[in-house]
Amino acid sequence: MADWNSSLKGFKAYLRLERSVSENTVEAYLRDVNRLFEYTETIGGKNPVAVDIADLKNFIVWVNELGMLATTQARVLSGIKAFYKYLVLENLIQKDPASLLESPRLTRKLPDTLSIPEINELIAAIDHSKPEGMRNKAMLEVLYGCGLRVSELINLKISNLYLDVEFIKVTGKGDKERLVPIGSEAVKFLLIYLNEIRVHSIIKPGKEDYVFLNRRGMPMSRVMVFIxxxxxxxxxxLKKTISPHTFRHSFATHLIEGGADLRAVQEMLGHESITTTEIYTHLDRDYLKDTIIQFHPRS
Incomplete structure (x- = not known):
């Protein structure tokens, strides 16, 4: 009979080796299953194999009463479903009790998108009188010019820059690598940063291959990019609520509005599913209407 400790250890190994998900996802899923474990302690200490659909439904109610957002609840549910799929695969249970669980309804709030003039204004506001100014300019040019996730930006390696052919190699979710085109503006400021600013940095041993470094010679953190x-x-x-992800979202939206093929954008963003790309490339009604009028044979 599997207990929580051994099941969690096995689940962790399964996620890393068989699902090849990122460490962030592994940690998130383990936290989700630990929440279920905490809940079972309140109902008599059931082991994972003994948990049934009624327990899981009550767990969802319990999570809801903790005041979690619907998006967080959906993520927790995703972790629980992955856990029970693992138990089925390992023949620890015959029937998956989580298969009939429904995710909470999510109201999809589209994030703010920056216009091209707003992006230009943001980048122009960088103070070049400080050494970190050119680093920040190069960083934002790459973030917007390549549509990177913030984690991909801070983990970008010099050995993965192919600037002579205007490509960079990026490691995305689940450690999946992809080649992304990089525009001439981003290349120009990246080379200025690498050749004129970064060369004067005292770099911590083992961190020499990271492109973007802080004052201590260490890779930039996610938080620092946000700040x-x-x-x-x-x-x-600027009154909009923005983050590094806003640049990625704007990158995709501007490409689609400029006429780029959705599947090409999917490749550049590193999305497994085209439906994920469609979420990023929300287009206003006027643009959709104009597209139909321009391209539909009956218009």
Whole structure:
């Protein structure tokens, strides 16, 4: 009979070896299953094999009463479903009790998108009198020019830059690698940063291959990138709520509005499913109407 400890250890190994998901996802899923374990302690300490559909439904109610957002609840449910699929695969249970669970309804709030003039204004607001100014300019040019996730940006390696042919190799979710085109503007400022600023940095041993470094010679953190972008938004009086992800979202939207093929954008963003790309490339009604009028044979 499987207990929580051994099941969690096995689940962790399964996620890493067989599902090849990122460490962030592994940790998130383990937290989700630990929440279920905490709940079972309140109902007499059932082991994972003994948990049934009624227990899981009551668990969802319990999670809801904790005040979690619907998006967080959906993520928790995703972790629980993955856990029970693992138990079925290992023949620890015959029937998956989580298969009939429904996710909470999500109201999809589209994030703010920056217009091209707003992106230009943000980048122009960077103070070049400081060494980190050119680093920040190169960083934002790459973030927007390549549509990267913030984790992909801070983990970008010099050995994965192919600037002579205007490509970079990026490691995305689940450690999946992809080649992404990089535009001439991003290349220009990246080379200035690498050749004129970064060469004067004292770099911590083992971190020599990271492109973007902080003052201590260490790779940039996610939080620092957020802070830099928030400060620039305040500087120009931008009222929109933005983050590094806003640049990725804007990248996709501007490409689609410019006529780029959805599947090409999917490749550049590193999405497994085209439906994920469709979420990112929300288009306003006027643009959709104009597209139909322009291209539909009956229009």
């Amino acid at each position: 830099i972008i928030k400060a620039l938004a305040e500087k120009i009086g």
